[in-house]
Each structure stands twice: as structure tokens, then as C-alpha cells.
Amino acid sequence: MSLRIAEIFGPTIQGEGALIGQPTVFVRAGGCDYRCSWCDSMHAVDSRYRQDWAVMDAAGIMAEVARLSGGQPLVVSISGGNPAIQDFGPVIALGRGQGYRFACETQGSVARDWFADLALLVLSPKPPSSGQETDWAVFDACLAAAGKAERIMKIVVFDQNDLDWARATSVRYPDLPLYLQPGNPETDPEKPVDPQALADRMLWLVEATVGRGWLVPRILPQLHVLIWGNRRGV
Amino acid sequence: MSLRIAEIFGPTIQGEGALIGQPTVFVRAGGCDYRCSWCDSMHAVDSRYRQDWAVMDAAGIMAEVARLSGGQPLVVSISGGNPAIQDFGPVIALGRGQGYRFACETQGSVARDWFADLALLVLSPKPPSSGQETDWAVFDACLAAAGKAERIMKIVVFDQNDLDWARATSVRYPDLPLYLQPGNPETDPEKPVDPQALADRMLWLVEATVGRGWLVPRILPQLHVLIWGNRRGV
Numbered sequence: 001m002s003l004r005i006a007e008i009f010g011p012t013i014q015g016e017g018a019l020i021g022q023p024t025v026f027v028r029a030g031g032c033d034y035r036c037s038w039c040d041s042m043h044a045v046d047s048r049y050r051q052d053w054a055v056m057d058a059a060g061i062m063a064e065v066a067r068l069s070g071g072q073p074l075v076v077s078i079s080g081g082n083p084a085i086q087d088f089g090p091v092i093a094l095g096r097g098q099g100y101r102f103a104c105e106t107q108g109s110v111a112r113d114w115f116a117d118l119a120l121l122v123l124s125p126k127p128p129s130s131g132q133e134t135d136w137a138v139f140d141a142c143l144a145a146a147g148k149a150e151r152i153m154k155i156v157v158f159d160q161n162d163l164d165w166a167r168a169t170s171v172r173y174p175d176l177p178l179y180l181q182p183g184n185p186e187t188d189p190e191k192p193v194d195p196q197a198l199a200d201r202m203l204w205l206v207e208a209t210v211g212r213g214w215l216v217p218r219i220l221p222q223l224h225v226l227i228w229g230n231r232r233g234v
Numbered sequence: 235m236s237l238r239i240a241e242i243f244g245p246t247i248q249g250e251g252a253l254i255g256q257p258t259v260f261v262r263a264g265g266c267d268y269r270c271s272w273c274d275s276m277h278a279v280d281s282r283y284r285q286d287w288a289v290m291d292a293a294g295i296m297a298e299v300a301r302l303s304g305g306q307p308l309v310v311s312i313s314g315g316n317p318a319i320q321d322f323g324p325v326i327a328l329g330r331g332q333g334y335r336f337a338c339e340t341q342g343s344v345a346r347d348w349f350a351d352l353a354l355l356v357l358s359p360k361p362p363s364s365g366q367e368t369d370w371a372v373f374d375a376c377l378a379a380a381g382k383a384e385r386i387m388k389i390v391v392f393d394q395n396d397l398d399w400a401r402a403t404s405v406r407y408p409d410l411p412l413y414l415q416p417g418n419p420e421t422d423p424e425k426p427v428d429p430q431a432l433a434d435r436m437l438w439l440v441e442a443t444v445g446r447g448w449l450v451p452r453i454l455p456q457l458h459v460l461i462w463g464n465r466r467g468v
Contacts (some may be wrong), residue, residue, distance in 0.1 A: 005380075011444050011447075012440065012444060013440055013444060013452070013453050020254060020452075020454065021254075021413070021452035021453045021454040022452050023443075023444045023449040023450075023451075025451075068431070069315075069449065070447050072447070072449050074449045082468075118380055173373075181256070195429035195430050195432070195433050195460075196429050198460075199429050199460050199461055201452060202457070202460065202461050203461050203462075206246065206247055206461065209257075210246060210257045211247050213245075213304050213306070215245055215257040215303065215306050215308045216257075217257075218247070218255035218256050218257075219247050219255045219257075220255040220457075221255065221457070221460070223436070223454075224457070226429075226433050226436065226455070226460070227433050227436050227437050227440065228437075
């Protein structure tokens, strides 16, 4: 069973969501069924970059994770692209046997039975600014597939329209912990990121939610962008 | 039963630790048994500011929390100063009955039976740069008092010496989830904070921990400082 892998890197800290700050090795899958207008990981999405992706099996992936982590079991985050278009079941089974815990981030467009073997399933449906549409029946199937694994929903917010959509989505899933994250319009890895602009986007999002009495979501920035800008492999 | 309260503010997001990003109202107690060299909340510590503190009872405190939150139950963070030098038991009992959940942040120098009624007890022992010394027998009593409440340890790190101390402390409490936070040397509320300097301190701390194979602690910045600088009441 071979998998297309765009990059494996770390250990670094998780920059987003429920495990923010947690030491993590990232396994970034190559390939995606979405084409978000503001995608910050196009090198792992567009098949134009396919020649840069490695073809690896579960043993090869876990050997690289173990090399990077010095053999210390830690959280492995499977991201992409959309990792759910491939079968990560064997990687998770092998890694769990070695003491690793797995998180997976996906938009919720493909349900997989291996979601149930995760420590955390992060479902990140894409708001209107992405240009994508969510199939909620499939999204519900993803939630169900996760079984007793911890599940959260993370929504990137670029503007008020996205925020209205996030709020409507939150009403649909009242029991799913919700994280909001300001969108990053500066995704060129060659250009420096302005930390003040990032702080300003956080301020806008906090004022537009908590400041207006919506006290449900947790609001978090992308820490890795604050620390490293759009550099890859950190 | 009256309590000295330096400020009640919010809702805003929790800027630090395990509940980072969570909508929260803060109840900041006045008075402290410590005098950390780099204290960022001296207005709630030094009895020089005592005339600025309100004297309130549990009903008055929860009325103000409810006014700020529009009556929506949310997380109330009891901070200070050191809130454990006062009896917040009646506040927590009253608030829990109204649907609020409570977190409390304290250095662990005074154990209280009301710790067991918290949703989260954040123990933040102070590293050498603070100039304070931890009485570990009392710290252990705080842990025990929390009973089944969730407990975490958060340590502020200014330099390598603090980091070595945090690591030794972590060895002493292997089962206590550990959060590290870079220290903020710029605490003047009148002066703007440089977000790039904050990013640089995060980079240093991540490289000095995860980058050197210490994969235990979660590393988080002070989000409120990124967003608002050292302004009070946010």
C-alpha cells in the first residue's frame, strides 16, 4: 500500500486548533479534492507538484517520523492536501503500536473508517470565501466514522460572510467544539509576514465574535505563521 | 464574606495556557503573597494600589460577571494577584449554580478546598528569574486539594536558567500537563508592544525545547499581548 506524501517534517509545535503549541511531527499528504481560493498548501494539493511528492508505505513513513522524533512517541498530525483521499489506516495502526498518537485534519469530504483510530479528528469545512461547497451528508458520515475519537470543527474566517456561515454551521453542530482562525491572505513563502497584520486580523475576529456576544467558539491564530511566516517545513 | 477585587473584565479570549482562545470573563483578585521581579499585574499585587480595589461579595461579583456576559454562562477565570489568599468558594458555588465554569490561576503557595470545585486549576510555580521560591509541600497540597478537577502546570520562561528549572520541575510532576510561555519583559501599559519581539521570544523557546528534543511541554505565547499589548481590561 503506497501513499503520496508531500512532506514529513518536525518536531515543531502545532500552530493551530485544539492541539496548539503541542510538539508534533507533520505528515503532509499530497493530493486534494478541493481547490480553495486561498489555499496555503498548494504544493501539497496541485498535481502540478506531483513529481515533488514521495511514494512511501506505512513502514517508510513511520521510520521517517521516528528518525525526526528521535524515537520519542509524540503526536503525529496527518494533514495535506486532503489526507482522507488516501488510506492512512496502516500508518496509524503501525504508529499506535509504537506509542504515537495521531491527529488528522480534513475538510470532511471523504469518510474513512480509520478516523476511529485517531486521538483527534479535526474537521475543517471551508467557508464561502474558499469557493468550495460542503456536502453535509458526507460531513456527517465523517463525524460518525470517528466513533469515540475526539472531534472538533475548525473554520477559517476571512470576512463577515465567512463568519455568518461559521455561526450557521455552529448551530447545525452544537455539540462539536468549534475553533475559528483568521484567514491568512499572505501565503507566498518567499515574502515575509507582518506580525502586526496577523495581530490585527485576530483583533478583528475577536471583536466580531466575543465582542458581539457570540461566546461559543475558541479563537486562535496560526502560531507557525507568527513565528516562521510562510516558510515550509516548520 | 467580602473579597478584594482589582478588576472584573470581559468577555474576551483567554490569552494563555490550556484554555487559550476561550471566551472568558476575568475576575482579578487584589493582593499577592509573592513579588515576582517581572510581575505584569502589579496593579493587582501591590497594596499601594489597594484603594483602587473594590470590596465585593459573591453576589456582587457574579452580578457583574452576568452583566458583562449578557447572562450567557461561560468560563470565568479567577486570577490575580494570588486569588488563593482569599476565599472564592462562595463565588464559585453561586456561579456554578448559574451554569458558569471556573478556572483559577495561582502559583500554588496556598491550598484551598474550593480548588475541587473548579473546572481547571492552573498552577504556575515561578522560575528563578522571578526571585521567588516554591514551597513544594504546599504546592503538593494544592494539587491534592483540586481532587478530580483538571489540573495543569504553566511556567513562564525568561531564560535558559528558567528553562532548566522548568525541566527539573517537569520531572518531578510527570503526570501534570505542562505549558511553557515565554516571559514578557515589556510590561508598561503605556508603551506599545512589538509583535515581532513576541514572535522572536516564541521562536527562541520553541528552538530551546522542541528543537533540542524536549517534546513534553506545550509552548504557547500570550495572545492578549500580541493583540492588545499591555493594555488592561482586555
